[in-house]
Amino acid sequence: MRYFPLFADLENAGVLVVGGGEQATQKVRLLTRTRARITLVAETPNEELAGLAGSGRLTLDRRAFEPAMLEGHRFVYVATGDDATDRSISEAAQARGLPVNVVDKPDLSTFITPAIVDRTPVTVAIGTEGAAPIIAREIKTKLETWLPANLGRLALRAQHLRDEIARHVPDMRLRRRLWERLLQGPFRWAVLAGRDQDADKALETELLAARGDAHARGRVALIGCGPGDPDLLTLKAVQRLQEADVLVVDRLVNPKILDYARRDAERIYVGKTPRGAATSQVEINRILVREGLAGKVVARLKGGDPFIFGRASEELAALEEAGIAVEVVPGVTAAHACAARIALPVTMRERVRQFSVVTGTTADGEPDLDWAALAREGTAFAIYMGVANAPLVRAKLIEAGADPATPVVIVENGTLPNERAFATTLGDISDCLVERAIKGPAVIFVGLDWADAGLKRPEAVETYARPRPRKLFANSHINPRVEVEL
Ligand SMILES: C[S@@+](CC[C@H](N)C(=O)[O-])C[C@H]1O[C@@H](n2cnc3c(N)ncnc32)[C@H](O)[C@@H]1O
Structure with missing residues (x-):
């Protein structure tokens, strides 16, 4: 900047x-x-x-x-x-x-x-550092239509109420919650519509509710934040982020997503790195319960969707047991986002009627999956957390009868600036991961090919085939048994 x-x-x-x-x-x-x-x-x-x-x-x-x-x-x-x-x-x-x-x-x-949207005392300034004033104008036009013309009146009314509300509700957190309700609910609508008596009534109701809040427990939202691109957040996720007093943040959550939260929200990082330093699930549950019991509004930020390999059920159970209100906000799961990035349909009429998500890692390390079912023709699936165990998955699938030529697509860091995608085969998957130094996070799609859906593979997807042994003699019929790998 x-x-x-x-x-x-x-x-x-x-x-x-x-x-x-x-x-x-x-x-x-x-x-x-x-x-x-x-x-x-x-x-x-x-x-x-x-x-x-x-x-x-x-x-x-x-x-x-x-x-x-x-x-x-x-x-x-x-x-x-x-x-x-x-x-x-x-x-x-x-x-x-x-x-x-x-x-x-x-x-x-x-x-x-800057370009200015004027709803005095609410003023929005938009700048592009002179790079593209047309973008600033576009944003201004959108804001002009989005912000109510008399938003300023609401802000002025809020200004006049500040002292009175501070006296009524001395606790800062409860006061913030009261303000959120006032500025988003019936009080707001009445002020914007110029219905002063209705506004006074709504204010009275909210003040009474705020007193009740003093004895209330907090609430926790288990929020799916998608695979990384902040534009994939749902509107509900953004709302819950903005309301939160405390953010409990996972490792795979893009730090840019935290920009949607209040700057003064407390941040607790509970990153779990594969085979690395970790906050245990028990400890995470304990933190969530502790913050909820302290009456705080908690946003628990998880990568992708909370219910897909996200251990949200354990957090949900712990919070329910402690009697804390909890809500699950779904997110875009990595497989869906990665497939969308490379225009790869995950089901295909006639050809792929079943699509599953499987994990490549379990608590004791090795995946224990129904290999025979996964190896069946016409079955497609996405492997999460599968990079480290890919050689094992490959061996198990081939042993169960899968064709080594089965198409495999790998998307690493999907939707992030360093995204990479590769198309290979089941037989070549381990070499592809090693040769291309794929470390993850990555989703590995098995059994899906663009051609089956009548589509072309996008250029951004690199094709990988393991170099085959070359014949030393071009006309190898001279001595077909002499073959040297170069
Ligand atoms: C613990 S799981 C969490 C999955 C998450 N709950 C979801 O719905 O996407 C972590 C795995 O998700 C996948 N993943 C998460 N973010 C990804 C991304 N941006 N690109 C590719 N794969 C991703 C990887 O397989 C990673 O090992």
Whole structure:
């Protein structure tokens, strides 16, 4: 981040604008929404600027710019239309340590003005560091339609209630929860609709409920956060993240997902690395129960879907036993997300009527699966946690009758920037994992091929075939038994 967003207090602050054309007018229009004292330096101001001067909204100085005019100002905007003049004014401002913006000239500016969505006192500033203003405009348009026009009224009402609510509900956590309910429920709707009496009634109801909350237990949401890409979070997951006082976070949860939580939410990392340092499941259950009993709103963040190789059932049972309210928020599981990334259907009419997910690792290390069923033709499955035991899985499947030519697709770090995908065969799977240094996390699909669905393999998927022994003699019929692996 090169440009850091800040909100400057312009109450009675002097702002100097130099220039009398359209660009200067645009800045002046923006500034007239603030409480700044605007001085305009323009020898020939356009009609709109002259009109604003006439109405007393700004002070007009019709002389040519001189550095002494910078005195008493806190910010400077420049748009004279002349490069050399713009440059010299910028230099004069910078020499005095004054923040200066030369319109559309970032190299001469020390600050830039963001696109603004104005619902005063709620203000949204959007910037792209000058890289793509069109993106900022697109976001602004979306926000303008999304945010209620009188959101500012709700914020002002909240401001007036602050002290009263702090007196009624001294506990900070309970107060935050009360605010969430006020600003998302009937109170909000009544204020936005201008129904003041209904708003007062809703406020009274919520204050009573807040007193009851003081004796309440917390609640826990077991949230599926998907395979990594934050865009795959569900809306419910984002809501629960934003409400949480405490985040209990798994190893495979992308840290970017935590940006959706409140900055002041406490974070407890309970990463479990395969065969590495780990917080035991018993300890994780204990943490969840402890936080719930302390009355906190807990978001337990798990990779993919909580119920697919996620041990959510154990957490659920522990919380239910302790009498703590618990909710499961489903997530996009790794197999589905990885298949989508490489456009690989996991069921195919006529050809693949059954698709399962299996684990390549169990508590004692080796998977104990129904190999005969998995080896049957027309069966497709995704192996989770299967990288380390892939040679064993390969051997078991082939022993159970699977064709070594069965298609295999491996997706590593699916949906993340370092995603890789390989198409190989069951016979070559171990070599592919070693040769391509696939460490995981990875999903291994067995029995699925694009061709079976009438599709092409995407170019991003690399084909891997184990190098076969080459014949030393091209016309090996001379001595068919002489074959040397090179
Ligand atoms: C303990 S399991 C958790 C699965 C998770 N609950 C789900 O529904 O995706 C971890 C395994 O999920 C798979 N996995 C998780 N994230 C992945 C990703 N981004 N790309 C590929 N596989 C992933 C890998 O097989 C990894 O070993």
